[in-house]
Amino acid sequence: MTHWIRFRDAGGSIGFGTLDQHSGRVVQHDGAMFDNPRPTDISFAVDDLTLLAPCQPSKVIALWNNYYALSQKLDKAPPKHPLFLIKPPMSVIGPAESIRRPKSYHGKIAYEGELGIVIGKTVSGASVEEAERAIFGYTCVNDVTAIELLQEDPNFAQWCRSKGFDTFTCLGPCIATGFDWRTANVVTTLEGVERQNYPLDDMIFSPAEQVSRLSQDMTLVPGDVIACGTSIGVGSIKDGARVDVSIMGIGTLSNVLEA
Numbered sequence: 453m454t455h456w457i458r459f460r461d462a463g464g465s466i467g468f469g470t471l472d473q474h475s476g477r478v479v480q481h482d483g484a485m486f487d488n489p490r491p492t493d494i495s496f497a498v499d500d501l502t503l504l505a506p507c508q509p510s511k512v513i514a515l516w517n518n519y520y521a522l523s524q525k526l527d528k529a530p531p532k533h534p535l536f537l538i539k540p541p542m543s544v545i546g547p548a549e550s551i552r553r554p555k556s557y558h559g560k561i562a563y564e565g566e567l568g569i570v571i572g573k574t575v576s577g578a579s580v581e582e583a584e585r586a587i588f589g590y591t592c593v594n595d596v597t598a599i600e601l602l603q604e605d606p607n608f609a610q611w612c613r614s615k616g617f618d619t620f621t622c623l624g625p626c627i628a629t630g631f632d633w634r635t636a637n638v639v640t641t642l643e644g645v646e647r648q649n650y651p652l653d654d655m656i657f658s659p660a661e662q663v664s665r666l667s668q669d670m671t672l673v674p675g676d677v678i679a680c681g682t683s684i685g686v687g688s689i690k691d692g693a694r695v696d697v698s699i700m701g702i703g704t705l706s707n708v709l710e711a
Contacts (some may be wrong), residue, residue, distance in 0.1 A: 453630040454483060456589065458508075458546070459501040471498055471626060474625060485673035486572045486588055495665035505546035505623045506591055507570055507675040512539040512621050514595050514665055516611075516644075518681030519654045525684055528654045533583060535666055537611040537622050539595075539679075547624040550710040551596055552553040553619050554689065559600030561689050564682040565640030565648050566695035570595040570627050571660050574599035575667045583663035586672070589629035590659075592697045592705035593679045594640075599688065622695075623677065628702045633659060639698045640685065652699075655680060 455471045457478060466491070470482040478496045482488035485507070516535045517523055523530050526710040545551070553561065572588025601614040615621075635653045640648035657665065662678050672678075689695060692711035 453628055454581055454589075455626040455628055455703070456506060457498075457626045458504040458506050459496075460504060461496060461501055463646060465547065466504065467500070469495075471650055473596045477630050484674075486638050487579040488666070503547045503625055504510070504593050505544050506627045507623070507677065509541055509544065509677045511530040512544065512677045512679060513537075514539055514615060515657075515662065515678040515681035518656050518662075519650065519683040520656060521650065521654055522683045523656065534662055536613060538604065539612070542618050545619045545622055545707070547620070547622075547705055547707070549707060550619065551594075551622065551689075551707050552617075552619045552710050556597065557598050557601065559598060562597045562599045562686055563642065563647075563689050563695045563697075564593075564595040564597065564639060564686050565638045565695075566593040566682050567633060567638060567652055567659075567680045567699060569622060569663065569680065571672045571678070572674055574671065574673050575663065575669040578664050578667040580660045581662045584660040586663055586667075586675070587632060587659060589627040590631045590633060590699075590702060591627050591677070592638075592675070592699050592702055593621050594626070594695055594707055595679050595682065596620040596622065596699050613704055621679075622697075622705055622707045625703045627651065631701050636699050636701055638683070641696045641698070643693050644696075647687050648683065650658075650683035650685070653681075654683065
């Protein structure tokens with residue numbers, strides 16, 4: 453398994469490379485992360501770097517009702533096609549960055565711990581096999597929601613507005629390639645207290661199926677992220693509280709709702 457990160461070094465330069473989790477060192481790479489990048493002879497201690505969102509997506513596609521357990525709890529039939537909304541790239545932040553409450557909103561803000569698929573090749577109208585090859589790797593996602601805006605207008609559910617604010621898509625800490633999603637759980641804690649712990653193999657649409665089906669609806673490009681949806685245990689975040697989303701094999705994504 454390889455762990456790719458984006459970072460800012462002590463001099464303010466932005467780069468990317470691979471993290472050796474045993475030594476805690478990062479080997480900087482040249483080129484483009486998704487197009488055969490080349491290792492350099494430059495390395496850093498990861499503790500000397502500021503981690504950034506591990507990719508810069510043109511769009512984040514966020515699924516709803518993609519786990520059997522949640523589908524049963526909601527008394528909803530499993531969908532025949534992924535149900536999704538699109539979050540803007542301005543909503544993306546990285547590890548340890550603050551989630552900012554919108555100045556115009558004073559209601560509840562919710563966390564959703566999720567697996568994120570990172571696209572590595574441009575893909576459109578892909579078969580499941582082609583879609584599998586288009587997946588570069590996986591990351592952790594906190595899909596943040598201004599929950600009271602969702603049904604504010606009874607005539608129209610405001611999914612994009614409630615989830616699309618700046619800082620409402622937390623990604624990181626890395627992109628793991630060679631990750632076996634079938635054996636992992638998403639664990640979300642709020643101020644150190646476990647709130648979610650669900651198996652990824654309960655997904656209704658597998659990652660390759662998601663990429664294939666979504667590529668029938670729109671072209672996916674390198675760096676795009678698909679948030680695979682969440683399961684049981686979503687809750688609200690108090691101002692100043694920390695949310696940790698952990699997936700063994702990827703790492704822990706930590707963000708605080710700014711007080």
